[in-house]
Amino acid sequence: MNFKKLFHCVLSVLFCLSFSVKSAIILQYHHVSETLPAVTSISAEDFKEHLNYLKQHDFNVIPLNNLLDTLQQGQQLPDKTVAITFDDGYNNNYDQAAPILEAFNFPYTIFVNPRLIDEGKGYVMNWDKLRELSKKGALISNHSSQHEYLHHQYKDESNAEWKARIKKDILFSQRRIKEEIGHDFKYLAYPYGEFNNRLQALVKNLGFIGIGQHSGAIGVNSDFTRLPRFPASGFYSKLDTLKTKLNSRAFTIKTLTYSDSVTNENPPTISIKFEMGDFHKSQLACYISGIGQAQLSWVTKDTVTVHSPKKLNVGRSRFNCTAPSKTHKGSYYWFSQPWVITQ
Numbered sequence: 001m002n003f004k005k006l007f008h009c010v011l012s013v014l015f016c017l018s019f020s021v022k023s024a025i026i027l028q029y030h031h032v033s034e035t036l037p038a039v040t041s042i043s044a045e046d047f048k049e050h051l052n053y054l055k056q057h058d059f060n061v062i063p064l065n066n067l068l069d070t071l072q073q074g075q076q077l078p079d080k081t082v083a084i085t086f087d088d089g090y091n092n093n094y095d096q097a098a099p100i101l102e103a104f105n106f107p108y109t110i111f112v113n114p115r116l117i118d119e120g121k122g123y124v125m126n127w128d129k130l131r132e133l134s135k136k137g138a139l140i141s142n143h144s145s146q147h148e149y150l151h152h153q154y155k156d157e158s159n160a161e162w163k164a165r166i167k168k169d170i171l172f173s174q175r176r177i178k179e180e181i182g183h184d185f186k187y188l189a190y191p192y193g194e195f196n197n198r199l200q201a202l203v204k205n206l207g208f209i210g211i212g213q214h215s216g217a218i219g220v221n222s223d224f225t226r227l228p229r230f231p232a233s234g235f236y237s238k239l240d241t242l243k244t245k246l247n248s249r250a251f252t253i254k255t256l257t258y259s260d261s262v263t264n265e266n267p268p269t270i271s272i273k274f275e276m277g278d279f280h281k282s283q284l285a286c287y288i289s290g291i292g293q294a295q296l297s298w299v300t301k302d303t304v305t306v307h308s309p310k311k312l313n314v315g316r317s318r319f320n321c322t323a324p325s326k327t328h329k330g331s332y333y334w335f336s337q338p339w340v341i342t343q
Contacts, residue, residue, distance in 0.1 A: 022074070023219035023250035024067050024081040026211070028229040030088060032096040039234040044096050046237050051104045053239060054082060059246065063107040064139055065185055068209060068227075074220045082246065084108040085229060087143060087189055087213075089117070094129045102136065111143035111189035111211075114176035127180040134181050141187045142208075145173045151196040151262055151340075163202060170206060187211060194316070194340050196262040200225035214318055214338035219250030221275075226261075228336055248334040249325060251275075254302075262340040267308035270319060270337050276302050279323035279333055286321040288312065294319055312341050 030040035032047050042050075054061055057080070064083040071077070084101070086093050089112035101108050110133070116124055125133075134140050144150055150169070153162040170188060178184045186208040190199070193213030200223075203210040209224045216228035230236070230245045252275035259265050274281075286294035286306045290313060297305045306319055319337040 022071065022076055023217045024071065024077050024083070025217055025246055025248065026064070026067070026083045026085055026227070026229040027232045028213050029084070029086045029097070029233050031090055031092050031233065032100070033090075033092045036090075036092070042233045042237045044100065046239075047097065048100055049239055050232060050237075050242065051100065051106060053243070054106070054246075055104060061106045063137075064109040064141075064187065068187070068224075071218065071220050071222070072224065080247070085189070085211075086110045088113065088147070089124045089130065089140075089143075091123060091125055091129075094125050094133065098133055098136075098138070107137055107139070109139040109141055109187075111141050111187075112177070113143050113145060113147045114173045114180075115145040116147065118176065130181060134183065139185060140177055140181045140183050141185050141189070142170065142173045142177060143189045144191050145169045145176075147191045149194055150191060151194055151199045159198075163198070166199070166202060167206065170203075170208065189213075192316075193338060194262065195226060196340075197260050212338060214336040215245065215320060216334045216336040217248045217250040219252065221252050221254075222250060223256070244332065245334070247331050248322075249328065249331055251321075251323075251333045251335045253335065258337070261338055262342060264342045266311045266341050268312070268339055268341070269305060269307040271299070271303060271305045272321070272335070273300075273303040278326050278328075280326070281323075284321060284323040286319050288319055289317040294321075306337075312339060314341050314343060316340055 029042060032044055033041050034043045060078040060081040062081060062083060064085060067081060067083045084106060086097065086108065089110050093110060117127060130140050150166050188203055188208045189211045195210060195212060200210060204225050209227065211227045211229060213231055214228045215230050218227050232242060253272055254275055255273035257271040258268065281298060286296060288294050288308050291308055291310060294306050295309055299305055317339045321335045322332045325331045325333060
């Protein structure tokens with residue numbers, strides 16, 4: 001009898017270890033301001049509330065490079081690990097966000113557009129300000145040269161010409177950051193969070209990690225050409241909903257099959273093959289931006305097809321799929337598929 005109890009105890013421990021923490025969260029912000037567009041802004045007070053929640057609930061806030069290096073090496077992270085990022089390098093990041101982050105002693109990353117900085121655009125930080133923040137621990141990284149849609153191909157531009165142009169853009173930005181700041185982290189935050197298969201392939205070929213702004217946790221099995229981040233500004237700044245996201249986990253996805261993230265296939269369909277075990281497939285639910293619940297078809301015991309009951313609106317949209325964890329009470333697995341529906 002004692003042996004049986006010991007045996008079941010060992011099995012239980014091994015089961016929990018098999019779902020140990022090999023996932024993390026990246027938060028995305030833009031403006032810390034009460035006067036700029038609300039859709040991409042958060043007030044200083046609400047931003048402080050976010051950081052205070054992280055501190056009071058013992059979140060492990062670490063530099064983005066530490067987080068990504070650990071996951072790429074397949075290593076475990078402490079539970080509740082988070083990285084904080086900002087897109088575009090607005091002046092309010094220097095005036096408002098940086099002093100608050102310094103008070104909490106939290107590291108952070110700023111994705112910048114070097115050509116806009118070189119042109120002296122007044123709404124973004126100059127190199128002097130970015131150097132000052134980097135000396136205090138901020139990581140400065142690539143957001144393309146001037147925030148254009150990188151997947152767009154010009155009229156009469158060949159595939160080879162598109163590839164050469166975008167490669168030049170990415171490498172120019174990387175070179176300018178290295179020249180001015182000294183950083184050479186090969187991370188590219190896609191402008192507008194948009195990417196397609198060709199862009200992902202180019203980013204991988206250049207040795208970069210591609211980072212979007214669709215929601216979800218990341219893990220050792222994530223596709224490092226399309227890492228998600230949870231937007232935490234505007235509508236998404238509400239702490240009550242952010243708490244659930246901060247405690248989310250990454251599904252282990254064996255195979256992800258779809259035509260392309262930028263597509264004229266409407267409605268689009270995606271097939272996901274999961275590593276099952278820590279969630280009940282009956283509790284998997286997927287939702288579609290502006291439409292509601294998606295239709296799920298389990299084609300095998302571990303593979304589901306997700307599709308919309310009607311056409312998506314032209315432009316950006318998402319499928320968000322979640323399932324509660326069996327072993328971590330109150331924690332949800334979270335995956336997001338971004339779409340750009342074209343005419």
